[in-house]
Amino acid sequence: MSKVLVGLSGGVDSSAAAALLIAQGHEVAGAFMKNWINAEGLPGDCPWEQDLDDALAVARKLGIEFRVVDLIDQYKERIVDYLVEGYRQGITPNPDVWCNREMKFGVFLDYALEQGFEAVATGHYARKRTLSDGHSAILRGADPNKDQSYFLALMTAFQADHALFPAGELLKPEVREVARRYDLPTAGKKDSQGICFIGEVKMSDFIRHYLPDKPGEIVDVNGRVMGEHPGLHLYTLGQRKGHGVASPREGMAYVVVGKDLEKNRLIVGWDESETPGLYAGECVIGSVSTLGVNFDTPRWLDAQPRYRAKAERAQITPIEGGKLHLRFQTPQRAVAPGQICAFYDGGRLLGGGVFESVSR
DSSP states (O other): OOEEEEEOOSSHHHHHHHHHHHHTTOEEEEEEEEOOOOTTOOSSBOOHHHHHHHHHHHHHHHTOEEEEEEOHHHHIIIIIHHHHHHHHTTOOOOHHHHHIIIIIIIIHHHHHHHTTOSEEEOOOSEEEEEOTTSOEEEEEOSSTTTOOGGGGTTOOHHHHHTEEOGGGGSOHHHHHHHHHHTTOTTTTOOOOOSBTTTBBOOHHHHHHHHSOOOOEEEEETTOOEEEEESOGGGOOTTOOSSSOOOOSSTTOOEEEEEEETTTTEEEEEESSTTSTTTEEEEEEEEEEEESSOOOSSOEEEEEEOSTTSOOEEEEEEEEGGGEEEEEEEEEEETOOTTOEEEEEETTEEEEEEEEEEEEO
């Protein structure tokens, strides 16, 4: 059995994870990662104080040691600055994936190891298996509707070796049943839907706090002016609503198909496969991370371009700079630079990377 530090977020999943680890015989302590306190007057709800109270109540109920780990400066530097700079450059960053790599299994794991713990556990819906060589494989969660392995795509093999995901072995109703069985105060708590650690705030409102509006033209794929946008950083590829361009065709909508950063133009087109810019067949993947596999020769795998997207067959080929050329067997809709692509072999997560460029 191991000495495990559980990241208690104040939610039901991490609470149940702690209870499960205790039942398995591990030596367990809980910690609340204090990453964001909304001291800058941002819009939206950042309920960190309530989450902290709930996490403490769970630890007391389970009779385990509890601590608060202040990671506010690291979170600002590694997540918020990354997020804002990405939107400034016109790409679509994914803070939740980077949060796992840089925070939960980055600085928080470093802290845990320094404190004498052997592993960090979270409430992620993913599964872990130990391979014959002693290293770890991450698998999709047992609950197909809650699987969160995509958000672990940029983890390193070292991080995976020191991570535990006990909730991922169960279906969501079973996790809540565990929390009820142990009479945990979070058993009936609603799941958070916000940005990692920041809370339930619209991304556009969050970004607007850091990046001022920069109005420009909205044009169609032929360059015809269709309206005005308040700022390119407020839009993402494939966006159907919120751009303000009404469609004269019944049953057909305009969607965002591109951004012209030089001219500060937002480009819209019909939401159909023939529209230039909307579907991508080939991409360059950077910031590649692998989990016990090598991407040094061409191979076919399943590539998942977004969290709720289906994993599709694709071929990857190594290119200069440690990057990968990826070719989808079937062109994919609304693949945007900055987004994360997760690689799978069936249900096993192989790693992932960041879309750097996309060929339409």
